[in-house]
Amino acid sequence: ITDINDNPPVFEKEERRFEISESAVVGSKFMLEKALDPDIDGGEPHRSGTVRIHVTVLDANDNAPVCSQPVYKAEVKENSPEGTVVTTVSANDADKGINGEVTFSIPHVGKDAKQLFDVNDKTGEIRVAGKLDFEKSKTYQINIQASDHGGYTDTCKVNIQVIDENDNVPTIQLMSFSNSVSEDSLPGTTIAVINVDDEDSERNGL
Structure with a gap:
């Protein structure tokens, strides 16, 4: 009895699904089960089977995440209440899904700045977290780190200028004083020296 090639090869499943990482190297192999053919050794005519992949x-x-800009500049009034938004930093990550999610943090900062500012790890909003005093410090620089879930990071700088407010009372000191003044003293005669000091700056200190 001569076998006739009257059966095509058949795969067990009509469809196969593969999930392959974009980082797979060229030449990577993925197993596909063998097709079954009831005929013994093929023959004529040639027949074929198909599977949808x-x-x-x-x-x-x-x-890695990339900050939208390397340096941010912001201004905030001294005595601004806690929670005041100073500025918002942002970063983009070309990866998708969880790989593209970016979180923000302040990794290294001086003790004073750490007590005065914080950053929302999801939105990138930088807010006032303590009492700002222009007379103590006029400027702050903090570094914001943008991180993804794979350990990749980028860093941007935020320069914050504190705006002075008229929140200090002038102090008056009597430097010298004449106990008596002659009745025939000429106009412009000095009878006292007074020193007035205001810690506020510019117009606020006038």
Whole structure:
């Protein structure tokens, strides 16, 4: 009895699905089960079987977050209440899904600035967290770190200028004083020396 090639090869499943990382190297192999053919050794005419293959490319965490700008400049009034928004930093990550999620933090900062400012780890909003006093410090510089879930980071600087408010009372000191003044003293004669000091700056200190 001569076998006739009257059966095509058949795969067990009509469809196969593969999820392959975008970082897969060229030449990577993915197993596909063998097709079954009831005929013994093929023959004529040639027959073929088909299987539908769906490939989903998975995102790999291969991109670092990038801050929208390297340096931010902001102004805030002294005595601003806690929670006042100073500025908002942002960053983009070309990865998708959880790999593209960015969080913000203040990794290294001086003790004073750490007590005065904080950053929302999700929105990038920088807010006042303590009492600002222009007379103690007029400027602050803090570094904001943007991080993704794969350990990639980027850093931007935020320069904050504190705006003076008229919140100090002038102090008056009597430096010298004449106990008596002659009745025939000429106009312009000095009878006392007074020193007035105001810690506020510019117009606020006039």
